[in-house]
Amino acid sequence: MTLLPRLSLALTLLVVFSELSQANILRSSSGSSSGSEGSPSTNVTSNSSTTITTLPIVTWKWHHVETPYLVALWVLVCWLCKLYHSVIFFSPKSGLLIICGFILGGIVWGADKAQTFKLEPRNFFYFLLPQIILDTGYFMPNKLFFSNLGAILVHAVIGTCWNAGAVGVSLWGCYLGGAMGDLNIGLLQFLLFGSLLAAVDPVAVIAVFEEVHVNEVLFIWVFGESLLNDGVTVVLYNVFDAFVSLGGSKINAGEIIKGIVSFFVVSFGGSLIGVAFAIIISLLTKYTGKVQIIEAGFIFVLGYLSYLTAEMLSLSAILSVTFCGVCCQKYVNANMDEKSVTAVRYAMKVFANGSETMIFVFLGVTAIDNVIWVWNTGFICLTILFAIVYRFIGVFTLTWMLNRYRLVPIEVIDQLVMSYGGLRGAVAYGLAASLDETRIKEKNLIISTTLIVVYFTVVIQGLTMKPLVKWLKVKRVEPTELKLIAKVNNRACEHILAAMEDIAGRIGDNWWTRGWKRFEDTYITWFLMKPEARKNKDYLFSIFHKLNLEDAVNYVAEGEKRGSLAFLRNGDRTNVDFDKKFGMEFSGVMPDITSELDYGIDNVPMTSIRRDSIPSVSLDIHEQDMKDMNEDFNAHHLLQQHLYRSRKNHRHKYSRSDFKINQSEDEVQEIFQRTMRSRLESFKSAKMGVSPAKKITKHPKPSQKVRAFRDFEFSEVDSAYSGDAAAAGGTGIENPAFMPEMDTPPPPWLTEVETDTSVAPSQRAQRQLPWSPTNLQRLTPLRISNRSTDSFVMADVPAAQDSPEEPPEDGSQQDGTHM
């Protein structure tokens, strides 16, 4: 959609919308005036006692649809604001939405001279927030979350308490010092204000961290903290609220102890409710196999109920929904049909995204209201200052403490990002708006300040986060460029360290976690998962399944090109040349930030291009060009682009708007495949002796490896499920078109690999080699799943003429390896 139609559409909507709001005012005012005057004749809204003189063909029934209409219209307008993304390059989007809110608020205010539409705390807490938190809980990367839970809790609890206390006390000190003029406010109210302002907001944090790619540990810390600090916030808020009502004199040790106890009760109570609802959901999905359409809906309903239940019991509702999502995701995803799982995921994202948009827009709209604004320069500026400063102090101190126990310390830059990323958001505003103004006389001041702080953090800090990070990263790079071998070694060291961690066992990998895994596997899975789902849990099996799908896709693609021996390049080369071509273009455009931590550089565009297998005609010409390229730049650049990422650099695994953000999963697959290949190679060559024999010069590496890998997988699963595997052997599809090109083969992996890929038959051709009987493995195809994709693989499997005693032997030896 181009700019002009979009603008006109929006304008028409806004005009209609303001008309309606005017009409609304008219109706309500006429309604109220008629009510007060008691004259029915001026009442134009339908009053059943009004007599009609003739049959009305059409009547104006505004009052019937008023509320839902306005709601729907607002939702529509908010979501339309998102269209302006591409028009104005504004990062992050939350800032843009707030500004849209300002504009809309201005329009409404212009029409009504009063702000009729505000972000009501009740609407916010009951209708806009729960789905966002459910979404975050449902998509939470569990392993990462729980392994960092200690650090997250430290930040959430201690950090928030510190923030609340420090800000409150400092402001009080400044007030006493006279920096704010005359206010009707006391220490307790300052502490209350501090507590509602202390909490880092999950909505705002996600919105910003999506733009700035940070490593996963940092991400999960900030993210987890923003979710879990709700427990603390709720407690502090309620405690100080109660204290304010009690009055300062009645606070003694007993009350304080009660406050501390209430913290534990609220947090653990909320979490337990969430877990209880998660169990209910999992159990339910176990039995809803027959009602697949509706089973997706249960998650939402029960998630919402968990929120409301916790709220009803005055426990922490956010914690409840979070743990509900976190605990149920595994079982629900296993129990439900694939389509239902997809439906749930998409629906969650729609709701969460939609709510988030609305929240930010309304945050903007609410500002355009002259009633709430009380401007006190000292108060506002000092608040912002203290909020930021104490956040920095808190984060740095706590991280310093935590670093002493960490395998890899969190670096200063990450700590900076963490501190800077402590954004406040709508939750703070909601809490402020729900203050009781009879008890807290300066409610408007508090609301104004909260709004200013929220705008400041979301807009300004959000805007500057990305450039700041980039600038810091650049500063960090060593002034003299590292040599290639050093870079390679650096990355290799990261891999080595990760491996050593795994070998030596991480700190978390101890009796506790192993015991829990055992308990979970035996009892909980039995209780909460469908029997079929339990069997399919096997990790290896899922990889196998994915490979089958891949094979199937390749098979079809190949079939289209078949018959053409003039097909000069195999699929691999085609892809890569495409990559080279784009590598060239990109190299000019991209800033030369030679970073290992891969902060701001977005690899995504390259990846998506690479996956396209559009053969380019002028491949040769490109190759010539490459040789003339500046080799220096190319090599460093290539390295930086293509080195596998180590655990340290994996991207964060959660995104509000994107499903496939976890690219590292593809890498992991690749690495896993390769490892399997090479293991198989070495194993086989050890077993069978290397038979040099004929060299097959036309073997591009990947194809034989894929074949070998699949065979390997077969043996794996075969031995594991030997009971179930039917002994049906499929005959391979002999492909005469490709046979002549092959010599009589020894198993290809035993020959020396030629890197000559000038003229290569397609990948698929390799797979149809008839195997000699000395060839190992299975070939008892897998009959576990009845998914149609498997049939492709069956068809390709060569005849099963082999010694049956070999496979079980190999299989059993390898069996223990992957479970």
Add this chain to the structure above:
Amino acid sequence: MGSTSSTLAKIPNAEDLMQETGFTPAHLVRLYDRFKVLDKDKKGFLTPQDFVAIKELAMNPICDRIIGAFFTSGGETLDFPSFVRILAHFRPIDKNRPKEPTSPDPINSRSNKLKFAFQLYDQDKDGKISRHELLQVLRAMLEKQVTEEQLESIADRTIQEADLDRDDAISFEEFRKSLEKVNIDHKMSIRFLR
């Protein structure tokens, strides 16, 4: 997990091991427990299959080399002292160690760490990283999409930058020199093994 001292008594030559590697008793005990967990069949030694059984290791691009580093000279068994000696490479460098010119470097000294890394690349143990070996490492660590030509250009460039005596291979000294600016302690230490 049992008290440290009783488990320590079960470890043969615990005192010598601690002296040699610098591990504290608590760490040694922890590693011994880990050794026993990895040794599923209770053989008393580890085989490559036991390492292969560690699931996370399969996600590592150079896992085979790392496993190979434990089983030097083609042996198939790894006893506890050797296990610990290899892991000792990854202890953080002890900055307060007094410099005694006569005693040998501790296992976790900077040069020994570098030697460990070097041996991962130099598979045929001839003291040099040849172009072929470098190609293999690069191939393992780079994504599938990288072509042979690109790989070779990277390997050529790498050797060109580091090779000082023009023998088309990277010796240990050249390796060490290229990494003089790198904080090896940071890159090759595991904090909790201190």
